[in-house]
Amino acid sequence: MAHTGPRTPESFYAKVPYLKLLMGMGSDMYRQQILDHYKNPRNHGELEDPTFTHVGENPSCGDTIKIDVRLDDDGETIDYVSFSGDGCAISQASASMLTERLPGTTLGELAEMDRDDVVEMLGVDISPMRIKCAVLAEKVIQDGAKIHEGDLDIDETTTEE
Amino acid sequence: MGVQESYPIDVEAIRADFPILDRLVGGDVETPGQGPDDDTPLYYLDNAATSHTPEQVVEAISDYYRGYNANVHRGIHQLSQEASVAYEEAHDTVADFIGAAGREEIVFTKNTTEAENLVAYAWGLTELGPDDSVVLSEMEHHASLVTWQQIAKRTGAEVRYIRVDDDGYLDMDHAAELIDDSTAMVSVVHVSNTLGTVNPVADLADLAHDHDALIFVDGAQSAPTRPVDVEAMDADFFAFSGHKMCGPTGIGALYGKEAILESMQPYLYGGDMIRRVTYEESTWEDLPWKFEAGTPSIAQGIAFAAAVDYMEEIGMDAVQAHEELLAEYAYDRLSEFDGVDIYGPPGDDRGGLVAFNVEGVHAHDLSSIVNDHGVAIRAGDHCTQPLHDKLGIAASARASFYVYNTREEIDELIDAVTDARDLFA
Ligand SMILES: Cc1ncc(COP(=O)(O)O)c(C=O)c1O
Numbered sequence: 068m069a070h071t072g073p074r075t076p077e078s079f080y081a082k083v084p085y086l087k088l089l090m091g092m093g094s095d096m097y098r099q100q101i102l103d104h105y106k107n108p109r110n111h112g113e114l115e116d117p118t119f120t121h122v123g124e125n126p127s128c129g130d131t132i133k134i135d136v137r138l139d140d141d142g143e144t145i146d147y148v149s150f151s152g153d154g155c156a157i158s159q160a161s162a163s164m165l166t167e168r169l170p171g172t173t174l175g176e177l178a179e180m181d182r183d184d185v186v187e188m189l190g191v192d193i194s195p196m197r198i199k200c201a202v203l204a205e206k207v208i209q210d211g212a213k214i215h216e217g218d219l220d221i222d223e224t225t226t227e228e
Numbered sequence: 229m230g231v232q233e234s235y236p237i238d239v240e241a242i243r244a245d246f247p248i249l250d251r252l253v254g255g256d257v258e259t260p261g262q263g264p265d266d267d268t269p270l271y272y273l274d275n276a277a278t279s280h281t282p283e284q285v286v287e288a289i290s291d292y293y294r295g296y297n298a299n300v301h302r303g304i305h306q307l308s309q310e311a312s313v314a315y316e317e318a319h320d321t322v323a324d325f326i327g328a329a330g331r332e333e334i335v336f337t338k339n340t341t342e343a344e345n346l347v348a349y350a351w352g353l354t355e356l357g358p359d360d361s362v363v364l365s366e367m368e369h370h371a372s373l374v375t376w377q378q379i380a381k382r383t384g385a386e387v388r389y390i391r392v393d394d395d396g397y398l399d400m401d402h403a404a405e406l407i408d409d410s411t412a413m414v415s416v417v418h419v420s421n422t423l424g425t426v427n428p429v430a431d432l433a434d435l436a437h438d439h440d441a442l443i444f445v446d447g448a449q450s451a452p453t454r455p456v457d458v459e460a461m462d463a464d465f466f467a468f469s470g471h472k473m474c475g476p477t478g479i480g481a482l483y484g485k486e487a488i489l490e491s492m493q494p495y496l497y498g499g500d501m502i503r504r505v506t507y508e509e510s511t512w513e514d515l516p517w518k519f520e521a522g523t524p525s526i527a528q529g530i531a532f533a534a535a536v537d538y539m540e541e542i543g544m545d546a547v548q549a550h551e552e553l554l555a556e557y558a559y560d561r562l563s564e565f566d567g568v569d570i571y572g573p574p575g576d577d578r579g580g581l582v583a584f585n586v587e588g589v590h591a592h593d594l595s596s597i598v599n600d601h602g603v604a605i606r607a608g609d610h611c612t613q614p615l616h617d618k619l620g621i622a623a624s625a626r627a628s629f630y631v632y633n634t635r636e637e638i639d640e641l642i643d644a645v646t647d648a649r650d651l652f653a
Contacts, residue, residue, distance in 0.1 A: 096596055097651055106652075127608060128592050129622020154622070155590035156652075197596060 096157065096191050105156040110149040110166035117149075118142075121211025123224030125203050130154025132162050134207045138174075145169045145177065148208070155200050157193065162204035164188055174212050180205060199226040235634075236549035237542055243632045245282035245538075248272075253602050268602035271637040276421050276449060276581045276628035277606050278471045281535075285474055288534035292527045300526055301500055301517070315526050318533035319516060322481050325536045326447075326466060327457035332515040333489065335482040336529050340448040341371040343467035343482035344415075346519065347444060348379040350495040351488075352413065358384035360412040363441075365390040365398055365427070366618060367420045370611040372446050376415055385412070392615070396423040396572035404435060411441040418450035419579040422612045422626070423572030424555065426450075426579055433462040442488070448472060452539070452630075453580055454548040458483050470528065474631075475535030479528035482519070489515050496521035547631055551580030554629040558582045558638045565645070571619060581628035583610065586645060589652045591623040597651060598625075601644035603637075 114120075114135035124131045132152040139146045148166040152159060168188060169177065182202050186193055193201045206224050213219035243249055254268035272280065292314070298307035300315045319331035328334055337343045356362070362376045366389045380387045388406045391399040398416075407414060414436040419426050429445050436443040444465040450456055451466075452473030458466045465488075469480040484492075494501055494512060498521035503511045512518040539547065559575025559582055562568050567587030572578055586594055595607035606626045609616045616622065627641055 097593070102651065128590075129609070129616075155592040157593070194596065194599075197592065200592065 096193060096197070098191050100190060101156055101160045104160035104163040108150075108159060108163040110147075110163070112149055112151060114147065114149050119211050119215040121207050121214060121224065123203055123207035123210065123226070125154065125158065125199050125226045128155060128158070128200060130158040130200055130203055132158065132204050132207050134162070134204065134211055136208065136211060143173050143175075145172050145174070150204065154203075155197075157189075157197055157200040158203050161185060161189060161201050165204050165208065169208070174216065177209060177212055180209070202226065236546045236553065237631060239550075239632060239634055242282075242542065245284065246280045246632055247283070248280050249632060254600060268600075271601070271603040271640045273627040273629065273633065273637060273641060274604045274606050275630035275633070276472070276610075276626065278477070279452065279474050279630050280632070281476065282474055282538055284538050285476065285531050285534045288531040289476060289527045292530050297527075299523055311526055314530045315524070318529045321533035321536050323483075325456075325540065326451060326468075326481075326483060327459050328483050329459075329486065332486050333483055335484065335489070335516040335519040336524055336532070337467070337480045337482050338478055338525070339469040339471070339480040340369075340446060340467045341375075343465075343480055344371050344375045344444070344446070346482055346495045347465050347484070348375045350492045350519070351442075352376070352379040352385075353383060354493065356380065356383035356385040356412055359410060360385040361388055361406075361408070361410045362386070363388045363390060363403070363406050363411050363414045363436075365416050366392040367396075367398075367423055367425065367612060367615050368415070368417055369421055369446060369448065370613070371448070372415045372417065372444070373612075373614065376413070386410070390416070392423070392425075392618070395574075396420075396425050398425070398427055398432075400428065400431065403432060407432075407435045407439055407441065409439050411436065411439050413442050413444060415444040415446070417446040417448075418456075419447075419453065420572065420612075421449050421581065422583050422610045422615055422624070424578035424581050424583070425573055426454075426577070429463065430461040433464075436464075437462065449579055449581075453551045455544040464488055470532040470535055473535055474538050475532045476528045478525045479532045481532070486515065489519070494518055494521065498522045500524075542631060550631060551629060552576075552578075554633055554635070554638065555580045555582060557635050558627055558629070558641070561638060561642045562645070564642075565649070567649075568645075571624060580630070581626060583624045583626040585621060585624050586649060589648050591625045593652070594625050594645070594648050597648040598641065598644040601640060601647065603641050603644045605641065 114137055117135035118138040120135050122133045135149045137147040148169050150162040150166055185202050185205050203226050210224040251270055253270050296307050296310040298311040300312040319334045323330050323334045362380055362385055364376055377387055390406055391402045393399050416427055416432055418429050433443045442464040445463040447466050447468040451468035464485050466483040471477040501513050501518050501521040503513050555578050556575040562570055562584055568584055570584045591607040595605055598605055608623050610626055
């Protein structure tokens with residue numbers, strides 16, 4: 068079989084530049100760090116005395132995440148985060164990494180975080196179809212914090228807009 | 229050539245009609261076509277989602293736009309006549325393809341989903357009531373499941389689900405229990421897009437008709453992959469999509485028995501579907517136009533017929549044989565692994581697709597890793613969430629085959645799955 072045919076046209080990326088950023092070599096998505104966090108999740112389980120708790124899911128993938136957060140006495144700074152859940156390596160590793168990264172962060176800083184921060188934390192290119200998996204845990208913590216502060220009223224977070 | 233002789237169809241000749249199969253994937257997108265990584269051939273095994281489009285069908289579309297683009301039914305001028313004749317004749321071609329009597333019985337829709345909705349709204353909303361039941365199967369695609377579930381809520385009708393047994397077959401004793409005199413509609417999938425099960429739709433039609441119920445057969449996975457004869461199976465309605473059988477997107481067909489379509493009120497109102505309109509009243513055009521309001525997908529309709537011609541040229545018996553050969557090969561090769569669950573009936577009794585899970589590797593991770601090998605498969609719930617719930621899984625991976633696929637491509641899939649297992653071990 069000759070493989071000399073068409074490729075993704077350059078014009079396609081011109082229209083959606085962000086795709087170009089996201090579409091790296093897929094195998095990068097499973098660098099050792101991600102697999103390590105997936106196989107040996109950090110801070111996995113439930114807290115006995117969480118300040119707040121929240122759950123979320125990614126309906127199209129079936130990824131689920133439950134997050135427990137304990138705040139410092141100032142009521143502002145994250146002291147400890149744990150998670151439990153089920154799903155793909157990207158969603159679970161992302162949650163595991165966040166539990167290591169967030170302690171010391173304030174709720175204000177947490178609210179400022181966006182998907183670029185998650186991608187940067189993961190340290191790999193996430194393909195466009197998998198972004199929802201990557202950001203699930205972040206969204207669950209952010210929504211949990213908003214509910215805690217009385218700014219949001221939902222039972223569950225989903226990554227479906 | 230020896231390899232070719234071992235297929236029921238001339239795969240090499242067919243592949244030449246699909247330039248997309250020659251493209252490379254996985255490369256560095258900063259330099260498309262030039263980077264050192266742009267070297268992965270495409271192994272496209274996601275045909276149950278959508279098939280590729282041969283040159284002959286692409287040409288039918290460009291011929292229309294380049295040569296005789298005009299609205300149909302509306303003009304006396306020559307281009308409109310040419311377009312109208314081609315568009316109308318496309319209905320005859322599609323009718324022939326599935327054994328319908330003629331164009332009166334073929335309504336062009338956007339896809340299978342719209343065909344389901346057309347019947348659910350035009351027939352279901354008026355015919356169903358609190359004393360009626362609609363019988364579906366547990367393996368229905370959301371196109372049928374959600375549609376009838378919601379129409380039932382609005383009409384007060386009860387929805388019943390025919391059980392799927394542990395081997396992925398419909399429990400026909402259960403079907404005989406569920407389908408009773410309260411049943412007004414039986415809506416079942418012909419070939420399951422998740423399990424690969426080929427359902428005994430003619431037997432289900434008999435059961436439905438014994439109780440004066442109608443039967444709607446979802447042919448989205450069957451019409452593209454095997455000979456279909458709606459009269460032999462005695463379906464009252466049958467639906468399928470062009471894009472799963474080498475046709476373009478945006479076009480599908482609803483078959484309905486003429487007398488039933490005749491008795492139904494329109495689903496969409498507007499131009500092209502009326503005969504006479506006053507400020508007070510309107511009367512309807514003949515079948516099938518009564519159900520095709522507004523400017524239809526003209527190029528797509530004409531190209532749909534070109535896709536039918538393409539499939540018939542290969543021969544639907546041969547297409548089925550090829551599908552079965554690849555399904556069995558994939559089933560056997562996947563069975564060589566420990567810790568791989570395959571859903572549905574055995575390899576020698578299924579349509580051309582295999583859904584599976586690899587222990588310890590989420591289907592989305594699997595699909596991403598397999599993608600690095602250039603292998604395109606589907607991962608998710610395949611629009612059968614309740615069936616996945618029943619199987620106790622959130623998602624599965626699915627490889628599905630078509631006329632241009634080869635055993636070697638399935639070998640690539642197996643290598644990629646091996647790689648994923650090693651990575652997650
Ligand atoms: C069994 C079955 N029914 C219905 C559909 C819906 O087809 P479409 O999306 O073309 O409407 C599909 C395909 O997605 C299918 O596999």
